[in-house]
Amino acid sequence: MKIAVCVKRVPDMDVRFRIGSDNTSVDETGLKFDINDFDAWAVEAALQLRDKNAGSEVTAISLGPDVVQETIRKALSMGADKGIQLKTDKIPFDSLTIARTLAEELKPGGYDLILFGKISPDSSNGVVGPMTAELLGVPCVTAISSLEIANGKGSAKRELEGAQEFVEFSLPAVLTVDEGLNTARYPSLKGIMAAKKKPLEVKPVQLSDPQVRVRKLELPPDRKAGRIIGEGAAAVPELVKLLQTEAKVL
Amino acid sequence: MANVFAFVESRGADVRKVGLEAVTAARQLADKSGGGEVHALVIGGQGIAAKASSLGQYGADVIIVVENDALSNYSPEVATATAVARIKSGGYRAAIFSTTAQGRDLAPRVAARLGVSVVTDALSVDVEGDLLVVRHPMNIGKVIATLEISGSPAVIAMRPNVVSPTQNPKAGRVESAQPAIDPASVRVKVTETRQGAGGKLDLAEAPVVVAGGRGLKAKENFKLVEDLASAFGNAAVGATRAVTDDGWRPHSDQIGQTGRLVSPELYVAVGISGAVQHLAGMRTSKTIVAVNKDKDAPIFKVADYGIVGDVFEVIPALTDAVREAKKHH
Numbered sequence: 287m288k289i290a291v292c293v294k295r296v297p298d299m300d301v302r303f304r305i306g307s308d309n310t311s312v313d314e315t316g317l318k319f320d321i322n323d324f325d326a327w328a329v330e331a332a333l334q335l336r337d338k339n340a341g342s343e344v345t346a347i348s349l350g351p352d353v354v355q356e357t358i359r360k361a362l363s364m365g366a367d368k369g370i371q372l373k374t375d376k377i378p379f380d381s382l383t384i385a386r387t388l389a390e391e392l393k394p395g396g397y398d399l400i401l402f403g404k405i406s407p408d409s410s411n412g413v414v415g416p417m418t419a420e421l422l423g424v425p426c427v428t429a430i431s432s433l434e435i436a437n438g439k440g441s442a443k444r445e446l447e448g449a450q451e452f453v454e455f456s457l458p459a460v461l462t463v464d465e466g467l468n469t470a471r472y473p474s475l476k477g478i479m480a481a482k483k484k485p486l487e488v489k490p491v492q493l494s495d496p497q498v499r500v501r502k503l504e505l506p507p508d509r510k511a512g513r514i515i516g517e518g519a520a521a522v523p524e525l526v527k528l529l530q531t532e533a534k535v536l
Numbered sequence: 537m538a539n540v541f542a543f544v545e546s547r548g549a550d551v552r553k554v555g556l557e558a559v560t561a562a563r564q565l566a567d568k569s570g571g572g573e574v575h576a577l578v579i580g581g582q583g584i585a586a587k588a589s590s591l592g593q594y595g596a597d598v599i600i601v602v603e604n605d606a607l608s609n610y611s612p613e614v615a616t617a618t619a620v621a622r623i624k625s626g627g628y629r630a631a632i633f634s635t636t637a638q639g640r641d642l643a644p645r646v647a648a649r650l651g652v653s654v655v656t657d658a659l660s661v662d663v664e665g666d667l668l669v670v671r672h673p674m675n676i677g678k679v680i681a682t683l684e685i686s687g688s689p690a691v692i693a694m695r696p697n698v699v700s701p702t703q704n705p706k707a708g709r710v711e712s713a714q715p716a717i718d719p720a721s722v723r724v725k726v727t728e729t730r731q732g733a734g735g736k737l738d739l740a741e742a743p744v745v746v747a748g749g750r751g752l753k754a755k756e757n758f759k760l761v762e763d764l765a766s767a768f769g770n771a772a773v774g775a776t777r778a779v780t781d782d783g784w785r786p787h788s789d790q791i792g793q794t795g796r797l798v799s800p801e802l803y804v805a806v807g808i809s810g811a812v813q814h815l816a817g818m819r820t821s822k823t824i825v826a827v828n829k830d831k832d833a834p835i836f837k838v839a840d841y842g843i844v845g846d847v848f849e850v851i852p853a854l855t856d857a858v859r860e861a862k863k864h865h
Contacts, residue, residue: 299676299793300812312679323794379683381644382653404640407676407793413644413654420648425723426612428641431787445788446637447740447796448772449547451610452728459724465794466780466787497653497687501669504680509819512826512836518845519853525825525841526857533823533840535744535802536768536861 287342287398287435289332291366292388292415293325294377295350295357296408303505310500312408319353321360324403326470328463332401333365333471335435343367347391349384350377355486362481363473369486379409380496385417387491393422397458404429404462412462419460427453431466537570538629541689543619543646544576544591545638547729548608549583553741554634554694556594556701561661561694562632563595563704568663569629573597574706577622579615581608585712592708594701599710606719609726610638616645617716623650623689630661630668633693636740643693652687657695657797668692676793676816696740697799732788737765739789742772744802745821747791749776749814751807751828751847755784760851761806767858774798776814792817807847810835827851 297317304313321329329346336342346361348354349372358369372387392400400419405412419426430442435457444451445464473481515524529536542562544555559576566572576596578588585603592599602618623631623646633643635657647654659671659680668690670683685692739745746768748761758773765771775785777792791798793816803821808814810826810833818824819838826839827850836842843850 297675299678299816303675303678305679312675379681380653382648382651382687385648408674410672410674410676411654411656412640413647413656416641416644417648417654420616420645426645427724429637444637445786446729447738448732448788450730450732450786450788451637451726452730453724453726455724464787465790497685498655499684499686501682501684503674504682506673506677506680509824509838510840512824512839512842514831514836514839514842514844516843518843519849521843521845522850522853522857525843525854526861528841529802529823529825530861533802535823536858 287335287339288396289335289342289344289399289401290392290395290397291325291328291332291344291346291361291401293329293346293348293357293361294322294406295319295348295354296322296406299407305503305505309502312503319356321357322403322406324405324463324465327465327467328401328403329361329364329366330468330470331433331463334468335399345370347372347388349387350374358486359481360473362484362486363477364471365477368484371486371488373488373490374493378493378496379500380498381411381413381417383493383496385414385421386494388414388418389421391489392418399458400460402460402462404464415460415462422460424458424460425455426460427455428462429464430461431464433461433467537572538566539572539626540566540574541623541626541628541631542574542576542596543631543633543642544578544588545634545636546578546580546584549581549587551578551587553701554636554696557694557696557699558632558634559591559594559596560702561699564699565630565632565661565663572629575600575626577619578602579607579618581605585710589708589710593703593705595704595706596708597706599708600713601710602713602715604715604719607715609729611719611722611726612641612645612724613722614715614717614719615642616649619646620649621716628689630690630692633691635693635695639693643691647691650689650691652689652691653685654691654693655683655685656693658692659695659698661692677819695797695799732786737770737772739772739774739791739796739798742770743800744768744771745774745798745800746771746804746806747774747776747808748779748806749808750778758784760847764804764806764851764855764858767855767862769862776808805835805839806851808835809833810838
């Protein structure tokens with residue numbers, strides 16, 4: 287099987303973000319970056335399929351400036367066979383622009399499976415996978431939490447709100463990966479060493495004009511400070527009263 | 537003046553509440569752009585037409601109903617082709633979807649086929665001349681972006697619960713339509729939609745969410761959370777990532793950065809410490825209640841009403857009190 291995994295470099299979310307002086311970007315000073323968690327699960331899924339299907343190959347693809355090479359190397363150190371950087375000045379917000387560029391790269395690649403994480407936490411839009419699938423004209427299943435591939439066909443499970451959906455699909459296909467599909471492996475020391483020697487091709491690309499632009503970024507208003515109304519079951523009558531008279535939700 | 541398209545989600549033979557929200561959002565947008573029509577598309581199995589006719593009450597001028605036995609489960613390819621065909625022929629200013637598992641799947645497919653971009657998880661939509669201006673949370677809700685969409689139609693998926701379904705009666709003329717492609721010809725087929733345990737309410741839609749964390753100590757103690765939810769009567773049950781990772785609850789119940797984002801009227805956190813990853817999924821809830829034995833737990837920083845105490849003592853008392861309060865309504 288020929289498998290592509292599209293990966294994104296994202297900042298660690300466990301910080302207080304600052305808005306950059308242009309008001310349209312996040313100040314990256316001091317932020318730590320790594321591969322998007324959902325994309326790491328997509329890489330893991332690809333590696334597991336490769337190891338079950340002799341002669342398979344996994345290609346990790348990332349769009350962005352040279353710093354995304356770290357993210358590609360991370361996928362290579364987990365075990366992906368080769369990498370491709372679609373080189374741009376920055377990672378645009380507009381999802382169509384990104385999907386078009388990826389589709390152009392993927393189309394002639396002859397991939398049986400193209401995997402994405404279901405969403406990245408930074409732009410939080412979660413659409414590049416299915417958009418790319420439509421541009422390629424191949425079947426797509428989003429947000430999968432289980433996966434079986436056999437005889438050129440696949441089956442998967444999707445988590446809905448309060449329900450689960452069971453899906454069958456034909457290959458080639460685009461899949462986006464949800465939490466629960468697997469646990470991503472940590473790169474071994476051997477994997478990290480090997481990754482340095484694996485091929486990473488850099489391809490400069492032109493992005494199409496965006497249809498979505500960031501006008502401004504802001505920090506959300508702080509929630510009003512929390513309030514502890516009491517201790518133990520004795521505080522329950524007061525809570526119920528507040529829910530009825532102040533919050534008006536009961 | 538411009539017409540607006542709304543995609544109304546269904547499950548089985550029922551219109552979902554997020555579908556009413558989509559129609560309401562489309563109505564508001566049409567009114568803001570000078571009073572165009574709202575055309576709502578509903579796709580579902582036998583019986584959906586009867587449910588769809590009420591959409592006129594929420595501001596739909598035209599209700600396009602595709603009722604077909606083969607479509608009681610969501611079919612991504614039929615829904616995409618049918619929505620695209622209608623949007624192309626209708627000359628719409630915008631197409632409104634919902635940010636749910638289904639909407640997140642459908643909206644980007646439709647947009648890509650139309651050659652336009654898409655913004656999901658929209659908190660608000662405004663019209664400024666040729667632009668639509670959308671507020672959209674980024675970085676797990678720690679940054680709010682104001683985005684300008686110049687493509688037309690603008691494809692936008694609304695976050696559930698940010699628009700309340702609002703009565704605004706319009707003609708609601710029902711047109712029945714055929715699927716744009718043969719439902720038997722698809723390459724992606726949903727073979728089954730399995731409802732969660734006990735017909736529980738949908739996390740994306742429920743006005744009240746009761747969620748449990750590690751403080752419950754064991755899987756079987758989740759009954760406390762379920763009992764409280766059932767006392768409210770309009771509550772869905774959620775969980776933290778630690779709990780879903782341990783298999784106490786299915787992953788679909790997880791609220792947080794990698795799970796569901798919810799913003800109910802009332803969020804009750806039971807034995808939840810309030811890790812950043814969890815707060816990301818619920819901090820926009822209108823009222824937050826927290827019960828935790830550790831007075832320094834971060835959840836108390838965001839809780840409007842906190843009770844420091846043992847969940848095994850406080851939650852049964854709260855369940856009784858809520859049941860009692862509901863009785864007098």
